[in-house]
Amino acid sequence: MLAERLADALGADAVKTAPEDLAVYAFDAYSESRLPAAVVLPTSARDVAAIVRLARACGEPIVARGAGTGLCGGAIPAAGGVVVSFARMNRLLELDPRNRRARVQPGLINLDLSKKVAGAGLFYAPDPSSQKACTIGGNIGTNAGGPHCLTYGTTVNHVLALELVDDTGEVYTTSLDDAGYDLTGALVGSEGTLGIVTSAWVRLLRLPEATRVWVATFGDVEAASEAVSAIVGHGIVPTALEMMDGLMIRTVEAAFHSGFPVDAEALLLIENAGFEDDMDDCERAIEKICKANGGLTWRTARSQAERDGLWAARKGAFGAAGRIAPNTYLQDVVVPRTKLPKMLKLVDEAAAAHDLTIGNVFHAGDGNLHPLIMYDKRDKRQVAAVVDAGDQILSAAVDLGGTISGEHGIGFEKRDTLARIFDDADIDTMLRLRDVFDTGRRFNPDKIFPRGASCAELRP
Amino acid sequence: MSETIERLAPASAEELAALLASCDRDRRAVSVDGAGTLRGIGLPAQAGDLHVSTAKLKAMLAHEHADLTASVQCGMSLRAFSDALAAYDQFVPLDAPLRKKATVGGTLAAGWGGPRRHLFGRTRDYVIGSRIALADGTLANAGGMVVKNVTGYDMSKLYVGSCGTLGVLVSVNLKTLPAPKASRGFHHPLPLDSRPRAFAQLQSMTATPAAAFWIEGFAKEFGGHDGDDGRLFVLMQGSDAFLDRATRDLRSGLGKAGVPETHVVDAGANEAFERLCDAYVATVDERSITYRSAGDPSDVEGRALAMRALARRFELRADSICDVMNGDAILRVSDPDARGFTAKIEIFDDALHDDVPDAQVIAGDFAGRSNLNVWGAPPAAIDKMRALKLRFDPNGTLNPGRFVGGI
Ligand SMILES: Cc1cc2nc3c(=O)[nH]c(=O)nc-3n(C[C@H](O)[C@H](O)[C@H](O)COP(=O)(O)OP(=O)(O)OC[C@H]3O[C@@H](n4cnc5c(N)ncnc54)[C@H](O)[C@@H]3O)c2cc1C
Numbered sequence: 051m052l053a054e055r056l057a058d059a060l061g062a063d064a065v066k067t068a069p070e071d072l073a074v075y076a077f078d079a080y081s082e083s084r085l086p087a088a089v090v091l092p093t094s095a096r097d098v099a100a101i102v103r104l105a106r107a108c109g110e111p112i113v114a115r116g117a118g119t120g121l122c123g124g125a126i127p128a129a130g131g132v133v134v135s136f137a138r139m140n141r142l143l144e145l146d147p148r149n150r151r152a153r154v155q156p157g158l159i160n161l162d163l164s165k166k167v168a169g170a171g172l173f174y175a176p177d178p179s180s181q182k183a184c185t186i187g188g189n190i191g192t193n194a195g196g197p198h199c200l201t202y203g204t205t206v207n208h209v210l211a212l213e214l215v216d217d218t219g220e221v222y223t224t225s226l227d228d229a230g231y232d233l234t235g236a237l238v239g240s241e242g243t244l245g246i247v248t249s250a251w252v253r254l255l256r257l258p259e260a261t262r263v264w265v266a267t268f269g270d271v272e273a274a275s276e277a278v279s280a281i282v283g284h285g286i287v288p289t290a291l292e293m294m295d296g297l298m299i300r301t302v303e304a305a306f307h308s309g310f311p312v313d314a315e316a317l318l319l320i321e322n323a324g325f326e327d328d329m330d331d332c333e334r335a336i337e338k339i340c341k342a343n344g345g346l347t348w349r350t351a352r353s354q355a356e357r358d359g360l361w362a363a364r365k366g367a368f369g370a371a372g373r374i375a376p377n378t379y380l381q382d383v384v385v386p387r388t389k390l391p392k393m394l395k396l397v398d399e400a401a402a403a404h405d406l407t408i409g410n411v412f413h414a415g416d417g418n419l420h421p422l423i424m425y426d427k428r429d430k431r432q433v434a435a436v437v438d439a440g441d442q443i444l445s446a447a448v449d450l451g452g453t454i455s456g457e458h459g460i461g462f463e464k465r466d467t468l469a470r471i472f473d474d475a476d477i478d479t480m481l482r483l484r485d486v487f488d489t490g491r492r493f494n495p496d497k498i499f500p501r502g503a504s505c506a507e508l509r510p
Numbered sequence: 511m512s513e514t515i516e517r518l519a520p521a522s523a524e525e526l527a528a529l530l531a532s533c534d535r536d537r538r539a540v541s542v543d544g545a546g547t548l549r550g551i552g553l554p555a556q557a558g559d560l561h562v563s564t565a566k567l568k569a570m571l572a573h574e575h576a577d578l579t580a581s582v583q584c585g586m587s588l589r590a591f592s593d594a595l596a597a598y599d600q601f602v603p604l605d606a607p608l609r610k611k612a613t614v615g616g617t618l619a620a621g622w623g624g625p626r627r628h629l630f631g632r633t634r635d636y637v638i639g640s641r642i643a644l645a646d647g648t649l650a651n652a653g654g655m656v657v658k659n660v661t662g663y664d665m666s667k668l669y670v671g672s673c674g675t676l677g678v679l680v681s682v683n684l685k686t687l688p689a690p691k692a693s694r695g696f697h698h699p700l701p702l703d704s705r706p707r708a709f710a711q712l713q714s715m716t717a718t719p720a721a722a723f724w725i726e727g728f729a730k731e732f733g734g735h736d737g738d739d740g741r742l743f744v745l746m747q748g749s750d751a752f753l754d755r756a757t758r759d760l761r762s763g764l765g766k767a768g769v770p771e772t773h774v775v776d777a778g779a780n781e782a783f784e785r786l787c788d789a790y791v792a793t794v795d796e797r798s799i800t801y802r803s804a805g806d807p808s809d810v811e812g813r814a815l816a817m818r819a820l821a822r823r824f825e826l827r828a829d830s831i832c833d834v835m836n837g838d839a840i841l842r843v844s845d846p847d848a849r850g851f852t853a854k855i856e857i858f859d860d861a862l863h864d865d866v867p868d869a870q871v872i873a874g875d876f877a878g879r880s881n882l883n884v885w886g887a888p889p890a891a892i893d894k895m896r897a898l899k900l901r902f903d904p905n906g907t908l909n910p911g912r913f914v915g916g917i
Contacts, residue, residue: 146806146808148713148806148807148808149806149807149808149837192660193660193664195658199658203631203635204658204660206635206664206667207631207632207635216894222890222891222894223890223891224889224890224891225889225890226632227804227805227868228889228890228891229868229870229885229886229887229888229889229914230671230885230888230889230891230892230895230913230914230915230917231668231671231672231676231895231898232621232634232667232668232670232671233668233891233894233895235634235664235667235668235670236663236664236665236667236668238664239660239663239664240663256716259716279576282576282577282578283575283576285598285599285600285688285689286688287578287687287688325716325717325748325751325752325755327749327751327752327754327755328748328749328751328752331749331751384656384657384658384659385656386574386577386579386655386656387576387577387578387657388574388576388577413658416656416657416658417577417656417657417658418658451654451655451656452654452656453654453656453659453661454661455659455660455661456656456658456659456660457658457660458660459660460660460661460662464661468661468662471654471661471662472651472661472662473651475648475649475650476650476651476652476662477662478648478650479642479644479648479650479652479665479902480662480663480665482898482901482902483663483665483668483898483901484663485901486894486897486898486901487894498662498663
């Protein structure tokens with residue numbers, strides 16, 4: 051039996067098979083669940099290599115798992131199989147302040163990395179709203195974004211080198227400094243389907259000299275999104291440019307009391323970080339554009355505490371939605387930034403057509419929307435309506451020249467919609483890549499690719 | 511340079527794809543080039559190859575200036591592309607040599623990493639989508655026209671830097687940036703022993719330079735006068751307020767390092783930067799080879815010095831550029847005497863790779879280039895790379911033998 055062989059190799063303490071333990075790993079932040087056959091907690095790349103070899107010998111699939119905050123079912127187990135949890139590989143291994151980089155284990159929590167390197171005047175830029183819980187390994191799996199990725203770029207822009215275990219149980223490395231193909235870039239965002247990351251060198255940035263955070267309010271989301279398009283269209287790319295609609299403002303304010311104006315129907319939370327000398331000009335320019343696009347009020351956060359409060363509220367928005375609905379479904383789509391006003395109207399239409407409430411709090415500067423659909427899963431009509439509305443939003447984004455995921459990933463959730471973006475030839479290139487790294491489809495099967503997408507079926 | 515028998519420049523993606531498919535069927539090797547400005551990277555094409563150029567695929571397909579995105583055919587020159595963007599005060603920091611000729615596709619396929627990447631990110635980070643023609647004639651898309659996208663694997667990452675060995679890039683979608691408002695260039699001759707402190711100052715400045723170089727030689731290509739220890743060229747870019755601040759900080763920082771003199775240029779700063787980018791691939795007839803070693807900024811000075819010292823030991827002329835911010839050391843070795851050069855270069859190449867294993871050849875029309883270790887030490891994941899090549903181009907049709915490890 052696989053579990054026994056794993057326990058022999060890694061020690062009994064590293065392997066969980068009790069039903070109550072397995073139940074914990076049956077979920078991530080997506081709505082479905084499936085039980086694994088075993089959960090393993092490695093402490094080294096060698097352990098991971100042993101797990102892969104044993105699982106392979108037993109013909110069992112392998113699913114890597116960080117914190118399980120993924121929203122597309124990327125970390126839920128395949129039918130049975132082994133879940134590899136990185137909870138015990140969560141250390142910062144090396145810090146190289148002069149070259150501004152760090153080597154980390156995959157289980158290190160995103161925010162902990164920034165906290166650990168702050169003393170050296172550095173930070174790790176990608177900051178998903180889930181950063182208090184999610185791990186660097188999971189972020190690499192999904193190529194996670196976050197509010198500050200507008201200027202800093204997403205996870206892939208910050209990964210310099212990887213150590214991985216391949217499908218035969220060999221440990222190997224890739225690096226941006228190596229000659230040859232950019233395997234590092236292709237592996238980031240592959241959702242655990244091409245190999246298991248056992249450590250990574252990541253890029254760190256210097257803490258900015260000056261940071262300003264502003265809140266601009268608007269009469270409706272259309273006006274706010276016109277302002278977003280105008281800011282970007284004027285050649286201003288602030289560090290973060292987030293939008294919240296009236297429903298979410300009131301929800302967040304009730305939970306966090308950070309001073310968001312509850313009578314506003316839309317707001318922009320804007321941050322610019324950089325040089326003190328540029329701040330006044332930047333503030334004046336953005337404020338002017340907001341006013342010209344129907345901005346009602348303008349507020350500058352006066353202190354670090356005030357700025358932190360605003361961000362804590364923004365990043366806690368999805369959690370706060372639990373106060374107003376028993377269940378929520380978070381959609382993730384991207385449109386070209388000038389299409390935001392149109393897209394928000396279509397989100398409204400989807401809500402009306404399905405008699406649902408949808409809140410919006412999202413990365414507006416990137417054109418990355420997160421419509422949050424409220425429902426009660428005990429109500430069958432609502433459940434069906436959520437699925438339809440979610441799909442309508444997806445189609446609307448595609449029709450506007452956008453895409454079906456900006457940062458959460460395809461995973462289990464969107465595998466059958468991949469073909470709305472890519473045709474068979476496009477998907478076939480991805481499968482060629484997969485063939486090289488995961489010949490036997492052992493790593494996270496059932497994810498990303500449409501049901502039935504195998505090379506044989508796609509190729510003539 | 512090797513002779514190629516036939517040259518073709520297809521006028522559409524479909525024509526290009528059909529051509530590749532027919533060569534693939536006939537087992538005929540195809541060498542792919544943009545304008546050939548980076549032909550010094552990798553091994554030369556084989557005689558008898560069909561030579562395919564992207565020269566006729568040079569249209570701007572879309573510039574969604576309000577979205578800060580553009581879609582461009584790969585044969586468009588960097589100059590034409592950047593002029594089109596500049597009309598809307600936008601740019602993409604491609605920073606490759608010879609922009610007037612160099613193509614967008616060639617620059618990306620070669621994986622060129624420009625000197626402003628520490629500030630703006632790598633070239634590949636700007637590629638949000640691509641269309642590629644594979645050896646079997648398939649045309650496939652990757653990514654899209656949005657700036658954030660995790661829909662499936664990001665295949666463009668593989669195509670950038672693949673030197674045309676996986677497929678031929680037909681068009682790419684790029685994200686653009688607002689152009690810096692102004693630029694200022696600073697030329698400093700370096701007095702003896704000031705270099706280490708100058709490097710440390712430059713690397714730690716809050717008002718980060720857009721680019722900073724230590725140069726020795728390259729007088730013909732870049733001009734300027736060496737101090738005892740060569741010279742510095744620093745490029746600052748940003749708002750006027752930023753430039754004022756950067757100027758003050760740079761003077762005081764370099765002053766502390768013992769570098770007093772400053773020759774400042776506003777008009778011409780960007781041109782000087784371009785000249786320096788050009789120097790990376792400037793050759794001395796057929797008697798020079800230029801190497802690039804990419805590594806940590808913290809040890810770039812040591813690497814650059816070691817490379818120069820070795821050239822001296824072999825009595826080769828050394829011209830060098832050191833990218834202080836990114837850690838690239840560029841060394842061009844040449845010899846006024848062609849015979850002398852031919853006699854020395856192979857042993858020099860061996861000796862260099864003993865000291866600096868990762869050094870890659872990036873320029874030099876020297877006929878014996880095939881005998882040099884042009885890619886440096888093979889990457890750790892070379893087996894995976896070979897497997898990838900086999901999966902994309904099983905007959906070895908595209909640029910055979912020119913890439914890393916004989917791929
Ligand atoms: C409240 C909330 C807010 C969120 N906000 C954001 C946001 O702003 N931006 C954003 O991008 N996402 C956001 N997310 C989604 C989620 O947090 C990210 O996708 C995150 O990257 C997942 O990290 P994790 O450690 O939880 O990984 P998991 O969910 O455990 O795994 C994610 C994927 O990575 C793979 N994986 C994990 N570890 C490894 C490894 N070592 N090697 C290979 N593959 C591995 C898994 O197999 C899976 O496919 C949010 C989620 C929640 C619940």
